[in-house]
Every structure is written in structure tokens, then in C-alpha cells.
Amino acid sequence: MTDQEQNRFEAELRRTRPAKLPEDFWSRLLVAARPTKTSPVALGPAPVALGLQRVLRFLIPATAAAALILLAWRLPLQPKKPNLSPNAPSPSTSLRADEVQIDQDLVSSFDALAKLPDGEPVRFQCRQWIDRVTFSDKEHGLVLQESTPRVEVVAVGFETY
Numbered sequence: 001m002t003d004q005e006q007n008r009f010e011a012e013l014r015r016t017r018p019a020k021l022p023e024d025f026w027s028r029l030l031v032a033a034r035p036t037k038t039s040p041v042a043l044g045p046a047p048v049a050l051g052l053q054r055v056l057r058f059l060i061p062a063t064a065a066a067a068l069i070l071l072a073w074r075l076p077l078q079p080k081k082p083n084l085s086p087n088a089p090s091p092s093t094s095l096r097a098d099e100v101q102i103d104q105d106l107v108s109s110f111d112a113l114a115k116l117p118d119g120e121p122v123r124f125q126c127r128q129w130i131d132r133v134t135f136s137d138k139e140h141g142l143v144l145q146e147s148t149p150r151v152e153v154v155a156v157g158f159e160t161y
Helices: 003-015 023-031 047-074
Strands: 099-115 121-137 142-156
Touching: 047 099, 047 121, 047 142
Parallel strands: none
Antiparallel strands: 099 121, 121 142
């Protein structure tokens, strides 16, 4: 289609008038109630979930450290030598933590946009973390390290002006 043909076609379209709506359809439109605006969806996590998340943020690394300490305490570091005399006292092989470090590192952070089913936009802040627990016993030459990845997604209010 050339520019002249297109211009003529657009001019014809501008001159045409839209058809009238049928009366029964127009009356049904007027009678129909206007849709009510739905209440906004709560985007943030529930207060109970926030409290639980805060507790778990510190409880998980502490539990991992306790499990590592228990594991290191239960497992012998060297094979036991046979005890030749039945009355000889056994040496103490308990572990003592010289240093325990609990750390979290931010690996990445980004924002994501989405639309709710009702068409309302919502923004998410996504963060990827590495939780790290390090336990060391210098007397026995033992260093245990546990790393756990975690993803944190928080819905953020999105307002347009």
C-alpha cells in the first residue's frame, strides 16, 4: 500500500461515523452496577512470618554450629590404640572451640516486577545470601566450615503517581 492510498483510506475512516448501539444493549449497560474496586492485596509477609524469619535467621547457623560441635565431639580424630593395662586412665579427647564464626555474605541483589491477577503491578526485591559457620579447635588442628545458600524475596509496595 502506497502512502497516497494509505492517506486516502485514513481520510475515509475519519469521515465515517460509528454505528449506534442497540437500545436493549444500551439499557443493560446503564442498569449494570459499576464494578467496585477490590481491596488491595497485602503484599508484605505476615507479621508471624517476619518474626519466624528473624528467629530462623540466627537459629539455623547456631544449630549447624551445634551439630558440627556434637559431630566433632562424637567422632574420634585418630584411631584408638588398644589399652594394654585394664586399669590405666584414658586420656581426655574433648574438643574445645577456640573460635566460632557465623557470617552471612550477600551474593546478589536484584528487583523484579510482576502483575497481580487484577492487573496491579508489584515489585519484588530478591537477594541471594550465603550463610557460613566456621568452627576451629587449634589443639586438635580441626577446622570445620559449613556454607548454606539462601534466597530472600520481599514484596515491596509499588505506587504510581
